Amino acid sequence: MLGLLHGTWSYRQFIIDxxxxDFANRFARSRWGFVWMVAQPLAMVLVYALILSEILAARLPGIENQYAYAIYLSAGFLVWTLFFELLTRTLTLFIDNANLIKKMRFPRIALPLIVVGTGIINNGILFVAILGVFAALGHLGGSELLWIFPMTLLTALLALGFGLILGVLNVFIRDVGQFVTIVLQFWFWLTPIVYPLVIVPEEYRYLLQYNPLFPIVNAYQNILVYGQSPDLATLIPIALLAIGLLVVGLLLFRKASPEMTDAL
Known part of the structure; x- marks a missing residue:
């Protein structure tokens, strides 16, 4: 474990570069690169808001803004876009970089760290854009917005923990990638992002405690929609889970690294 940390620090400039x-290649020959980065999630929010706002806006207690449902959607999508990007990119990371892994000597753990760094920056840009939309809709936040920074870190750690484990397994069992893609579709709809919690029948709400993304999404919604601090009691178990998954992922990665090159 210390060797991984030492290798990461030694190659910190490689990670930063x-x-x-990654950003330079993404925006090459594009004059509106940053615009396209946030356009897709915001367009998805707009589509859902136009279709479902009349149905679900009244189900959001405590919000009098006429654009309440769009604000609620934005909070949930901010979490999901980060989690989805980090998990799906890490899932195929080692396969996508097979040639790099075979031809260059560098700590392989640098690859998921590059994905995390890129994803957090992307999410930060989206967050700023969403705050601009909120301001235009007359929904300004206060000091509770500072909670977004630790919540972003928690989301990234959870996604990296899952992604690192699944990414290593995907090198040896390619069906893992296909299976996870299907699971993520169900995961999205089993998390109160598009719909409010009150729409879930009470007898089934206890099932949400088994969804590790739910407390994070709920915390984002409390911060951005209701201007409230998150409930730390619900987040501590998720933080412990994220750390546990990350430790397991790192140990699995370290043990499998010698065989990964041959499998690729």
Whole structure:
């Protein structure tokens, strides 16, 4: 474990340069690169808001803003876009970079760290854009917005923990990637992002405690929609889970690294 940390620190400039190059390649020959980065999630929010706002806006207690449902959606999508990007990119990370892994000597753990760095920056840009939309809709936040920073870190750790484990397994069992893609579709709809919690029948709400993403999404909604601090009692178990998954992922990665090159 200490060797992984030492290797990461030794190659920190490589990681930083790789993150910078990722953005440069993404925006190459595009005059509106940053616009397209946030346009897709915001367009998805707009589509859901136009279709479902009349049905579900009245189910959001405590919000008098006429654009309440769009605000609620934005909070949930901010979490999901980060989690989805980090998990899906890490899932195929080692396969996508097979040639790099075979031809260059560098700590392999740098690859998921590059993905995390890029994803957090992307999410930060989206967060700023969403705050601009909120301001235009007359929904300004206060000091509770500072909670977004630790919540972003928690989301990234959870996604990296899952992604690292599944990414290593996907090198040896390619069906893992296909299976996870299907699971994520169900996961999205089993998390109160598009619909409010009150729409879930009470006898089934206890099932949400088994969804590790639910407390994080709920915390984002409390912060951005209701201007409230998150409930730490519900987040501590998720933080412990994220750390546990990350430790397991790192141990699995370390043990499987010698065989990964041959499998790729």
């Amino acid at each position: 790789s993150i910078r190059n």
